[in-house]
Amino acid sequence: MTSPFTFFSIISEFLYEANEGLDQATQASKDQPVAFTIPQIEIELNGKVIRDEELEMVPSNAFESNYYGDKGESKLKLTFKLVPGEQNV
Amino acid sequence: MSALSIGTELASVPFDQMIRNLLLAMVAAQNDANSSFIAGVEDLVDTPVSLKYKKTSDNSNEEKELSGNALAFGILPTLLQIQSGTIQIKMVITMQRTTEASVNVKAKGGWAFFSASVDAKYSSKYSYSVEASSFIEIKVAPAPPPEPLMKAIDKIVQDTAPPPEST
């Protein structure tokens, strides 16, 4: 379950899922008098950055919880912004 | 306990569903606020208000009364509007290679993120430190304002609440 991810995999997966989630919510609330959109998503991941053939990150999870603790865990902060729908908010 | 069963115990959900559900929860909350506003308007239509006073002049001391419903006196319930929201979740991230079937459905790479919010129960059960868990912060903003609702309220006020009359 704890698998290493390239940064591309992490980013693209979150991008895809965020787009998909927003799309689904927009569809589901299109008949409502009010709808919400997400101008920004911030994600902070704890884990370790490893190097195999490529640079990869293994996010900490329930099964490998904080092996390194505060001293050794890397932190990846990602900020996603919505374009160009953001301008309509 | 196998890794998979822990994931199930944590009730992990795909990230997209988490976003979808959070947004829909905001919509539902706003709808509830709107409904309670309308209920408030209906209550006020049925709430009689009467103000008695004595009109004093040089020769008389005339009894007067102003009456109408509460709406006619400009009393309105409060309409709560969610202007923006920030959703912050401490979460556990687990990753799985998705099966061929789900890959085809989603038409994308073979990985899927599953996330689950961490609560006290799981924190102690799996010795999981909430402080060190990953977190997601989602800022939510409304678009656009509920104009149809406001128009409806105007109509109700016009139709049901004549201006106060003196008797």
Place this chain on the structure above:
Amino acid sequence: MSNNKEKIEVKNLTASSNVTAEKAVAPAFAAKIDSCTLITSIQKDLLRAHDFAMSQDRSTTFVLSDFNLQLKAVVTQEGEKTMLALPTKQGDLDPNTMSTLNLTLRPVPLTVKPVTGTRPVESIEGIGSVLGGRLRDIGIADVSDLALASPEDLVKLRIPLTKANEFISMAKLMVKSNIAGVEGVDEQVAELLVVAAKIDSKEKLAQTSPEELTAILSDAIETGKVKVPKTFNLTVEDSTRWVASAKTLVDRTRASTQ
């Protein structure tokens, strides 16, 4: 929870792991990477992710606007080079020996340069042939190029920052003045025309089709190539008016010089 009490274990590595290099970073089994390779590697992933975001078949998409990595690694020296030791799948590093590196990468839109320009950079006061030559060496061939350059580009040529800003401001002014006087073209529109449509003279504006111009400008606004206030509203009528006014001005100039 195991946490820091966990000891570094000596594990049997598989044949595929790069054991020899890691022995230097005793006692752990780690892969070493220099900072240049580290950043290049991340950049490669970010570029792929950006392409992925922009290839979405949707009306809106999220894009990554900030990438911040607080990397924990053991810093080692190898000859002249500073190397960072990262754990591998097989082994781990002692958390107590780790340093923190903070990397922030942010996507920056590439500047759109006008294709042609007629005035050499030497037409700006303070730029002589020597400096002009150096500017051309880094791709700043004329005033239009200079107007779109960043002060940092000029600082690299050992031009003081204040002077660099002065040169760029002057170039911008000269480019905008080429289309000044056209009806409805204020500073905002002038910038839009220069940056998005590469139109830096009345003559070029006069020869443009209003429909095409509207499409190019709308696209530039939509894709964020050019930032405009939210209230800015572009219509074909606007473009038609600018083009017509430019034509009148060009004709008038021609008539007066004949």
